[in-house]
Amino acid sequence: MTANATAAGPLTPRQAERRRGILRAATALAARGGFEAVQMREVAESAQVALGTLYRYFPSKVHLLVAVMREQLERLHEQVRRRPPTGADPAARVAEALTHAFHALQREPRLAEAMVRALSFADRSVGSEVDEVAQVTSAIVLEAARLPDPPTAGQQAALRVVAHTWHATLLAWLSGRSSLAEVRADLHTAARLLTLATPTPAEDELQPVPPPPRGAARVGG
16 A cells, blocks of 8 residues: 555545644654554544544554654655765765664654554565555665666665665664664665675576596595
């Protein structure tokens, strides 16, 4: 289910506005009290919609908070478009953009905690929404990198690894397992993958070893 549709089909302008109101209400509750503070009945009351209407848009709290995360990432993507990072190479630009994005979420730690917990709790029923979050994250990385040419297969793999690292470092920081310095170091390390040479395809790396010439001495003979 995309941000512009429900199970019944594309949203009308009125439905889209109602959906935005629901997301605003959930965001405010999460920012004040984290994951546990987002209760569907309270979201419905705050957004001034019936509880049944809320469930038609978002079947569960996890669906709702993953959608909130997508919306927050889309705002970060727009910021990268408006104010591109100024690093000298793709790795530096990506590290700069992701560090700024991390600091933006750091200013709302309870909201960040709620979104990341929802993402970690997501099961197959939330698969399309999780995929959309991953796509927006990858778009932020690609926008920041400003590669001179379309990304190669190796660069696309590196972009995915960088996006995964960003989510992992955010989770590690929220759980108290990583310091801010470690987060920055990990983001810069992952971003440097973009500067590495494109990996040789596996089939090229595993060429059969030619047999020794006739008459050559055998090891251990």
